Amino acid sequence: MTEIRGLVFDKDGTLFDFRATWGGWSRRILEELAGGSTDLAATLGTAIGYDLSDGSFAPDSPVIAHTAPEIATYLLPHLPGADHAVLVARMNAMAAVTDLVAATPLVPLFEALTARGLRLGLATNDAEEPAHAHLRAADVARFFQFVSGFDSGHGAKPDPGPLLAFARSQGLDPESVAMVGDSRHDLVAGRAAGMRTVAVLTGVAEAEELAPLADVVLPDIGHLPRWIDTQVMAVT
Incomplete structure (x- = not known):
């Protein structure tokens, strides 16, 4: 792995x-x-x-x-x-300018992920400009090396284009990237890109709907560090 x-x-x-x-x-x-x-x-x-x-x-x-x-x-x-x-x-x-409610405390999470040397990207079916605005409002824009909206020229999920564009931009093999999302669109795109897929339950879809397309289903992205640790152990 x-x-x-x-x-x-x-x-x-x-x-x-x-x-x-x-x-x-x-x-x-x-x-x-x-x-x-x-x-x-x-x-x-x-x-x-x-x-x-x-x-x-x-x-x-x-x-x-x-x-x-x-x-x-x-x-x-x-x-x-x-x-x-x-x-x-x-x-x-x-x-x-919509009011944002974070799924989990974002700054400490992304500080921890960045400290591990991970490259971080965002692939949303929102437009790119609001996406940047939301990351700035949440004080996490600095952690992202790549942001793609539906209008960024890479396509929109469930097409894998935005995900593959992130991997190319960071010089990463898609197999070394995990797609993290709350919908079937996210997970279908991740599978098509050849990435691992992580489902979270802070959207509308239930675990039963997402599980067939996911390598793991987590309550929210705050559980990512522990899951990543299991992947490191699997490699070693």
Whole structure:
């Protein structure tokens, strides 16, 4: 077994608790687009798998793992006259300033991972600009050698392109990298890239859904150092 030398993370549902962070964003964008109409807000919520009454996401909600342009296509049929590009820009602008709820204390975790000599990357289906903004807001941007959004030119998950781009940028064999994420999109991309796959349960998907695609399922990314230790022992 190859020693782990790099980790590439998903962002939403992995670094940040998905429900706590993106529930608020979804409510705000829907209410803003609805212009005060509770019926339209509810219709828009149904279109993207978000229930405004209780703040829950459907398991197949496009908000979970799709790109902003893809999410916008679900909303547009209910917004006559709206422009796709304008809607995407509006969504990205609101995403960049959304309130973030970390899945675990991030700074000490990334200090510990960096101290091990690991190279760290981010591959998100969010846009690159909000991704950078979120890393800065969480005070962890300095730990990442690579950041890719759906608009960075490497493709979007479940395509393995962003993951392979991270490995190339750091001179790493994909076999020495682990993909860490909370959705099937993340794990499918990791498998396709030839990487180890680590599932975390700080998104919407349950362990039963993720386990068939994961080498390990962890409660959150705070458990990564201990898991990495098991991989080191396996190599030695």
